Amino acid sequence: MIGLFHTSSSKCSKVITETYSTSFASAIRLLHRDLRAPICHIYGFVRLADEIVDTFHEHDKATLLAEFKTETFNAIKRGISLNPILESFQLTVNEYKIGHDLIHAFFKSMEMDLSRSTYDRNGYDEYIYGSAEVVGLMCLQVFCEGKRELYETLVAPARALGSAFQKVNFLRDIRADHMDLSRTYFPAVDLSNFTECDKREIETQIRAEFHEAYRGIIHLPLKARFGVYVAYKYYLSLFNKITRIKPARMMEERIRIPDYYKVMILLRAGIKNKLNLITPQAVGQAHK
Numbered sequence: 001m002i003g004l005f006h007t008s009s010s011k012c013s014k015v016i017t018e019t020y021s022t023s024f025a026s027a028i029r030l031l032h033r034d035l036r037a038p039i040c041h042i043y044g045f046v047r048l049a050d051e052i053v054d055t056f057h058e059h060d061k062a063t064l065l066a067e068f069k070t071e072t073f074n075a076i077k078r079g080i081s082l083n084p085i086l087e088s089f090q091l092t093v094n095e096y097k098i099g100h101d102l103i104h105a106f107f108k109s110m111e112m113d114l115s116r117s118t119y120d121r122n123g124y125d126e127y128i129y130g131s132a133e134v135v136g137l138m139c140l141q142v143f144c145e146g147k148r149e150l151y152e153t154l155v156a157p158a159r160a161l162g163s164a165f166q167k168v169n170f171l172r173d174i175r176a177d178h179m180d181l182s183r184t185y186f187p188a189v190d191l192s193n194f195t196e197c198d199k200r201e202i203e204t205q206i207r208a209e210f211h212e213a214y215r216g217i218i219h220l221p222l223k224a225r226f227g228v229y230v231a232y233k234y235y236l237s238l239f240n241k242i243t244r245i246k247p248a249r250m251m252e253e254r255i256r257i258p259d260y261y262k263v264m265i266l267l268r269a270g271i272k273n274k275l276n277l278i279t280p281q282a283v284g285q286a287h288k
Contacts, residue, residue: 006091009084010037013044016085020047023262027231032223038092038142045072045089046106046135053113054181062114069107076100096141105130117182124187128163136162143224150221157216161232164209167202168239175251194247203243210236218278229278230269237265 017040018025028039052064075081075090092098109130112123119127136158144151170177170185177183178191189198210232217228238257245255257265272278 005084005087009087009091010041012084013037013040013088016040016044016047022259023234023257024231026262026266027227027234029227030230031227035142035223035227037088038096039139041088041092042135042138042142044085048085049107049110053110062111065107065110065114072103072107073100076103092142096146098138098141102134102137105134113183118184119187121187124185127185128166129159132162132166133159134162136165143220143228145221147221150219154216154219157213157219160209161213161216161228164206164213164239165231165235167206167209168235168242171199171202171206171242171250172238172255175254178251191251194251196247199247199250203239206239210239225278226269226273229273230266233265233269234262237261 014037017028021043024043028036028043031039049065049068052061052068056064071081071083072086072089075083075086076093079090079094081087081090093103107130109127112127112130116123137155140151140154140158144154174191174194177185184191186198186202189202213232217225217232220228234257238255241257242250242255269278
C-alpha cells in the first residue's frame with residue numbers, strides 16, 4: 001500500500017508545479033517520462049519554501065521555515081514523511097543521491113530573504129547560488145542518472161542556467177520585490193533611480209550566462225535535452241523582451257510573455273529538435 005502514498009505524494013508535487021508555473025510545467029512535460037516526476041518533486045519542494053518567505057506575511061515566517069527545514073532533513077533521513085511534498089522530495093533526494101550541501105545552501109538563501117533587504121556583491125552571489133544555482137544542480141543530478149563524470153562536466157552550465165533564470169525573474173519582478181517586499185537584490189543599484197546603465201550592466205551578465213548555459217544544454221542526455229531547451233527558450237524570450245523595455249516601465253508593470261507566443265516558442269523548438277539542431281554541432285544556432 002506504500003505505493004499508493006508515493007503515487008499520491010507525487011501527484012501533489014505535480015499539482016504544485018502546474019499551479020505555480022505553467023511555463024516550467026510545460027517544459028517538464030517535454031522531458032522523458034522517467035524524469036518528469038522527480039523534477040516536479042524538486043520544484044514542489046522549492047515552491048513551498050519560497051511561499052513561506054514571500055507570501056505568508058501574517059504568520060511567523062522564521063518559525064515556519066525552520067520547522068520546514070527540520071522536517072525536510074528528518075524526511076530524508078527516515079525515508080518517509082507525512083507531508084506529501086516532502087515525501088516525494090525525499091524519495092528523489094535518496095534515489096538520485098542529491099547532495100545535502102545543495103539543500104543546506106538553498107535553505108540559507110531562503111533564510112536570507114527573511115533577514116536581508118539589500119545585498120553587496122558577495123551576498124548577492126551567495127543568494128543566487130543557494131536560491132537558483134543549486135536547484136539547477138539538483139535537477140542535473142536527476143538528468144545524469146548517476147553518471148558522475150557527465151554531471152561534473154555540466155556543473156558550470158547548470159549553475160549558469162539557474163543564475164540566468166533567477167536574474168531574469170529579478171528583472172521581471174523588480175517592481176513587486178521593491179514595492180511589496182522591500183527587497184533590492186542587485187548590488188549597488190538604487191531602484192528609486194533605476195537607470196538604463198544599471199539595466200544594461202545586469203543584462204550583460206545575464207546574456208553571458210545564457211550563452212554558457214546553452215553550451216551545457218546541448219550536451220545533456222537526450223531524455224532531458226529538449227525539455228531543458230524549451231525552458232531555456234522561454235526565459236531567453238522573456239529576457240529579450242525585457243532588454244527592449246525602458247527601466248521606468250519595468251518599475252510600473254510586470255513583464256511577461258503571452259501564452260500564444262509560448263506556443264510559438266514550443267513549435268519552433270520542436271522543429272529544431274526534429275531537424276537535430278539542438279546538438280553540439282549546432283552551437284551557432286544558440287540564440288536563433
